[in-house]
Amino acid sequence: MAQAPVTVTVTGAAGQIGYALLFRVASGQLLGPDTPVRLRLLEIPQAVQAAEGTAMELDDCAFPLLTGVDVTDDTRRAFDGVNVALLVGARPRTKGMERGDLLEANGGIFKPQGEAINAGAADDVRVLVVGNPANTNALIAQAHAPDVPAERFTAMTRLDHNRALSQLAAKSGASVADITKLTIWGNHSATQYPDIFHAEIAGKSAADLVGDRQWLADEFIPTVAKRGAAIIEARGASSAASAANAAIDHVHDWAHGTPDGDWTSAGVISDGSYGVPEGLISSFPVVSRGGRFEIVQGLELNDFSRERIDASVQELQEERDAVAALGLV
Ligand code: NAD
Numbered sequence: 567m568a569q570a571p572v573t574v575t576v577t578g579a580a581g582q583i584g585y586a587l588l589f590r591v592a593s594g595q596l597l598g599p600d601t602p603v604r605l606r607l608l609e610i611p612q613a614v615q616a617a618e619g620t621a622m623e624l625d626d627c628a629f630p631l632l633t634g635v636d637v638t639d640d641t642r643r644a645f646d647g648v649n650v651a652l653l654v655g656a657r658p659r660t661k662g663m664e665r666g667d668l669l670e671a672n673g674g675i676f677k678p679q680g681e682a683i684n685a686g687a688a689d690d691v692r693v694l695v696v697g698n699p700a701n702t703n704a705l706i707a708q709a710h711a712p713d714v715p716a717e718r719f720t721a722m723t724r725l726d727h728n729r730a731l732s733q734l735a736a737k738s739g740a741s742v743a744d745i746t747k748l749t750i751w752g753n754h755s756a757t758q759y760p761d762i763f764h765a766e767i768a769g770k771s772a773a774d775l776v777g778d779r780q781w782l783a784d785e786f787i788p789t790v791a792k793r794g795a796a797i798i799e800a801r802g803a804s805s806a807a808s809a810a811n812a813a814i815d816h817v818h819d820w821a822h823g824t825p826d827g828d829w830t831s832a833g834v835i836s837d838g839s840y841g842v843p844e845g846l847i848s849s850f851p852v853v854s855r856g857g858r859f860e861i862v863q864g865l866e867l868n869d870f871s872r873e874r875i876d877a878s879v880q881e882l883q884e885e886r887d888a889v890a891a892l893g894l895v
């Protein structure tokens with residue numbers, strides 16, 4: 567019997583990430599070549615017409631796996647029966663906006679979306695938050711979905727992971743395919759910590775092969791952590807195709823598993839592992855097994871790593887405190 571379609575909801579569907587993402591979802595790159603997909607595109611009223619244009623283009627691709635596309639500005643409708651929720655739309659920081667204003671504005675988006683997921687999502691729903699500040703937006707949505715297991719809410723740090731792979735490959739002359747066990751810890755922000763101390767290049771210690779702490783501290787870490795800002799500077803717009811690609815990687819691995827002998831990075835709810843306070847959505851090394859992300863346990867952390875993880879986790883705690891003060895979590 568043919569497989570039932572999986573409902574994938576994309577918010578911010580008329581935005582630039584949405585445009586880079588939807589066609590890949592519809593072509594089968596998110597869930598595999600045997601899984602039919604029904605798309606729900608959620609937008610704000612002013613952008614519904616643009617999203618309808620994208621829906622017309624999706625039709626025009628005649629994707630065999632795409633069973634339907636609905637466009638809506640109704641949050642409850644968008645998440646009714648959803649299996650995979652890609653929360654991309656967010657309120658960008660504009661001139662004169664303080665951090666607190668940004669968190670509050672995003673609370674106005676992610677609280678009702680969390681509530682709608684709680685009310686109508688399928689039992690197996692998986693949620694990936696891309697819209698910034700991704701970790702804290704994921705926390706807000708999760709806090710308003712008490713009936714959904716907290717582990718189903720994740721935040722995207724896969725783009726940071728992929729950026730780190732690429733920088734390490736360039737430095738070492740290796741192929742990205744030879745690099746395993748790299749980790750992004752903490753927040754998807756400039757405080758994130760890309761960690762190569764457990765990484766391997768063709769089975770050998772990456773830190774030993776690179777052997778250059780100066781490069782690590784002064785080039786590698788800031789290049790990865792500030793790559794988003796560098797893209798904005800160069801393109802005049804934030805990363806879009808690479809962000810969409812990372813969202814595909816994240817959900818694909820979540821659904822299909824990570825390769826043996828390797829792990830990836832994702833913002834997942836902390837169970838207290840590595841001293842990260844329980845309940846924070848922080849990036850960790852994760853494997854995906856049986857459709858679930860699990861935090862890789864037992865890694866030794868040197869002082870260099872500990873200090874940087876603590877700094878990023880401190881920022882996550884401050885963000886949680888700020889949204890708690892606004893009554894959002
Ligand atoms: P964009 O401005 O091009 O598109 C955002 C879209 O979201 C707009 O079409 C807007 O109308 C829509 N939107 C706003 N509020 C909405 C709501 N309540 N419901 C539904 N749609 C809504 O932005 P973009 O370039 O596509 O980026 C989207 C987000 O992703 C931004 O917050 C960006 O900072 C973030 N981002 C995250 C990562 C990451 O690695 N986590 C990487 C790149 C970008």
Ligand code: LMR
Nearest residue numbers: 698793794795797804805
């Ligand atoms: C990125 O990492 O490219 C984005 O999060 C940058 C941004 O601020 O949108």
